[in-house]
Structure formats: C-alpha cells, structure tokens
Amino acid sequence: MAPKLAVLAVLASLLGAVSCEFSISIYAGYGFPPPNPNQPFKLPPASPPKNPRPDLKVGYYAANKCPQAEEIVKRAVEEATPGEKAGLIRLFFHDCFVQGCDASVLLEGPDTERTAFPNLSLRGFNIIEKAKAALEVECKGIVSCADIVAFAGRDASCSLSDGKINYQVPAGRYDGNVSRANDTFLNLPPPFGDLKLITDMFAAKGLDQTDMLVLSGGHSTGRSGCGSFANSFSNRLQADNSSTAMNRTLADQLNTTCTADSVNVPLDYKTPYALDHQYYKNVQEHNVLFTSDAVLLESPETKVLVDSFARDPFFLSDIIPIGRNPWYDAFAKAMVKMGNWEVKNSTVGEIRQFCGKVNDKKTY
Template identity: 50%
Template sequence: PQPVSYTHLDVYKRQPTYPPTSPPRTPQPPTSPPTSPPPTPQPPTSPPTSPPAAPDAGHQVKVGYYMGKCRGYVDVEAIVRKHVSQADAGIKAGLVRLFFHDCFVRGCDASVLLDPTSANPQPEKRGIPNFPSLRGFEVIDAAKAELEAACPGTVSCADIVAFAARDASSFLSYGWVNFAMPAGRYDGNVSLASETLPNLPPPFADATRLKQMFAAKGLDTADMVTLSGAHIIGRSHCSSFSGRLPPSNTSDMDPALGAKLKAGCASANGTDNTVMQDYKTPDEPDNQYYRNVLDHKVLFTSDAALNATDTINLVRLYVDMPWVWQYKFGEAMVKMGRVEVKTAAANGEIRKTCRFVNSKA
C-alpha cells in the first residue's frame, strides 16, 4: 500500500482542560511548539468498512452532559478525578486499558465491569485478554458509590470509565495529555467472555489484522497508531511477547532488549512474569513509545507492525513532534468513546452498582 501522508495535521496546542490537582513535577514546555496550525488533514486512504452498530448513538454524547442533572452542586467529573488521583501509577495505567477493553467489546457500555453470576458465569472480565490482568475496578466502584450517594440513578458506569481513563492519562502525563470527554452513555446489560478474543486486537496481530479490527469499530489507521501509544504505560505478561524473544529468528526486536526481557521473564516455577512496557519513561504516556517502535524496542508484534510503510510516517511525526501526539491521543480517545454507545431506548440503563445489572443489584 502507498504510505499515508501525515505532514498536514490540524494541530493546536491547547491549554489543559482537566489538569491534575497536584502533579508530581512540573514538565518543561515543548522545545518547538507549532507557530501556526497546519491545513486540515486529508481523509485516510482506507476508510472503515464496518462502522459501529449504532453510529447515531455516539453523536448523542456531549461535553458537560451532567451539568444541572443533580440536585445541589455535584461536580461529577471532579468526584471521579478525586478517586483516580488516589490510585497508584499501575492502577492509573490500568484505567486507560480498561476503557479500551470496554469500548472494543459491545461498545463503551461498562459491560467489562460486570461480575460473574449464576446466570452468566463468564462475563467479559473473565475473558482471556482481561483475566487476571485488567485493573482499576475498585476505583470505578469507589467513584460510583460516592456518585450514587450524591446523585442517585444519574451517572452511568460507562461514563465513569471514560472519565477515569481521561483523568488517568492526564495524571500520568503530568497534565500534558488533557481533553474534554463527552458523556451521556448508558450501561449495557450483556457481557460475554466469548466476545473478547474476536474483538480485542491481540499482541501478535500484524498490521493488516490491526487495521481490520480498528476499522470494524469505526476507527481509522491514524487512530490505531495514535492509541497504540498507550502501550508505553503499565506492565505486560511475558506470554504476550515470548515468541519475539531470543533465540527467535523471525523477531526484529533489539538484541539487547530481548536479552533483558528474557532475563526478566525467566521463572523457575513457570510463573508468567510481568515486565514494564517501557524502561525509559515507565508509566508516563509520551512519545517515547514511537522512538521505541523505530528502534525495534517494543514488546508486541502489533507494536513492531507500526513500522509498515503506511504507518511509519505518522510514527516519525510523533517522534519529532510530541505535542502533536498529545493532542491527537485525546482526539482518538474521544472518538473511541463514541463506539456503539448505548441509549435508554437501546437496551441501556444506569446501573445502581457497576458490577451487576439492575435486576441483580
């Protein structure tokens, strides 16, 4: 395929919308901020062929959705942000991943939060890509409990997951990744572990498969490259990339990194160890991920796949202009947050507790 040009992205360096209340350190400003916005980008060469099931529903979410919906003064987003701020870096990284895993299976409907029941012993959270690695559930529970006490029956678990992912990105980046997250989602009532593997992009996927899976959710190749940048935060189980470690003769992984990872993954009792996604700026969403892609210092086959001819231009752009990635990451998170949104008329509800549908609450 012909490479896509990403040199004319419409990027504005915005002021933080939801800055952390107490950032660990003050970041230095970008060394070369853009002086004038480039022209509007051209549309992707390969538009999605399988749009989300309910494309109109995503347009019903909006920024400031909860303003005036609670009695008295209840700042819904501030309550979520407070609980996210109290989590450690690993849980914050988990909250970003939780949002992704929720949206890619049945849309952004908090179906990933549902616990096993006698009627449904295998919900999404028990799916192979989610169990036992998915984290952040307790943060969502705590925020939901406070919101139910202050404004009962109003704030969906799906919106809490979306707000928490936004806030976690902001805290981990020391305020440089900031964006307004639209809300108005309803919670789904179906959750099946069997739907996780077919919908969640696996770590061993090649570029073609990745583009197909993102397109099925209405996300284009640029969204795929941009959202992949979140792979720099958190930890990964060694089983997800063991096929790329020495003595593999098909892997393009940097030999020094391969040796380091092999040592970290070694286990006398067969434990599936975890390692950091990135050793240079762990738990900090930044453009180091894209440097790692170019240097062949990434864990997954799906990460290495971004060196393909039709994605490498955007990888290079993010290496050269980190503020572009910061802006586009927020944009892509918002776009992903519109995937297959539930409405009250389309099997949606506002759960009383995030772990059970209302009939089981």
C-alpha cells in the first residue's frame, strides 16, 4: 500500500474515536482542499464520452443471452435493506463518475477506488456480489458487473420511490480493469462545493446543470457521516448568516447528535427511507446537510427547478392525485443519461467472473 494510503487507512480506523472538534478533512488529507479564491479546486478534464452513442440496448440480455438477468438482479435488490438500497443508488453514481460506468468502483485491492475516503462508506457491494453469483450459475460469463450495478440502481430507485421511478436500462456494458484511488477525488463532486464547482464537475461528465440538480435529489434517502458536513474546513453546524446556512433548528439538533465524525445521520430528516421530492422542500427550508445542496437556491435557474420539484400534486377528495411531480420522471431520464458515460466495450473491457477482481486470463 502506498505510504499516503497507509496513513489514510489508519486515520479511517480512528474516525470513530475522533470528535467533531478535531475533525479530519478527508479531502485536504488527500491533497484536495476545499475551493477558495486563492486556490481553486482542481477539476477533472472535460471531455465527451469515448463513444457519445454507446452500443447499449434495452433488453440486451433478452432472448438467447440471459433472459432472466434483470429479474435475478431485481430479486437480490428486493432482499436488501432500505439502507442498502440507498447505497446501491449511490454506488451507481460513484461508479459512473470515475472511469465511467464500468464497475471500477467494485475492484478490491490497494490504491483502488474503494480505498478512497469518499468510497469508504459505500454500501451494497454484497447485493451486487449476490446477484453476480446467481447470474454466473444461470448464464456464466454473460452479464457484466457494470450492468448489474446499473440494474440495481434502477431497482433500488423503484423500490424506495414506491414505484414512482421506474425505467428501462440500456445494457451491454463491459467491465473495466483500471481502478485508482486518486481518480476519486478528481471526479466526485465534494459536499462542500459551490454551485459553479458542482455544475462544472457534472459538465465534465456530459451532464448539464439540470441533470445535476435532478440527480442531487438522490440525497432524499440514505445517510451521511457527520464528518462530511461538520469539519474544520466546512462546518455547517456553526452559526452562519450566509445564504447557504443550515436552518438553526436542524443545526442545533445535529450539534447534539454529531458526537464524532463517524456518527451517521439521515440525509433527509423527514422521509429518510423514501426516494421522493421531499429533498427539494428541505432545500427550500435550508434543512440540508451539504453546502452542495444548499447552493441550489443561489441562481434563478436552479431555484425555479427546486421550487417546481418541491410542489406536491393536487388531490381530489384527499385521496386521488391529479398530476404528477415532474422530478420522478426527470430522475429516471438523468440516471439513463449518466449510465451512458464512458461505457467500455469488449476491446477495452471484459465480463468479470467476480466483481471484486479482474479475470485470471488463464482460467476465465
């Protein structure tokens, strides 16, 4: 293990005993401090996908490939806990933003993406491996881990949204064989990011500002460690009169709860186990954990979308909804769009036997 990662691994093991007062900035510890006028945050190079129209197809495994592929993944996801389902959505995002949607985030070993601090809290690896094992029995060497991650992200979204988010997943991805920890910090938008930084980092992945705002709605479920928003560089719990300040009532509650960086709290304090549009109401009310969420009110273009997505549908006689909140369909479209990023083909990828390691060329 490289010396820097060895130190980080030790620090990670100590986080449970470190109080917020002595919080360690996970980004500064890896060489990437929060942005400031004198030292801008380093952005990943902006480039179009290697194949702007990847050779993906809805129903790719139907007929003679592996007809039960999507159903097998769905069954594995159905058995997951709500927390694991939220983790599967995040897993898809973290995979696609680093090396493209190629399951590189699943690879184990020193200096891989999994060892980087933003990924130490990822969940759902066991669900992916369970689905992969079943698929290898059903149709050996056919279904890529990258497609399993994409299917699982869809199925988890459908489950946590009570069926409001459901979409067809174009498939045919191959698994990559490159996974580097350092790439994580250059590509994953940080929780302390301002509106320009977050927008630019999404743009580098072929996603526009609307996609960014729509996908940010994924923060309506799941949990976060206190150290992600209460640290020596960006302490959201301190008294603050800025336009992005956290609502004092929530901040005071979290000041009591966050006794250590490792304490986990819900991203959405109202509906923590539902993938819903409550997130946008929370943004309006300044009841969000991250600066990257709070800044969505800072421009007229993003604020109008927040307001639109925050609205509840009208109801007839209190039980029959009229209309549909547009965020659910927008989220589905953005997930498909993100899933097209830097898709690997058979020339540069493979179909892994085990999602945590590249194939042994002699045996598979």
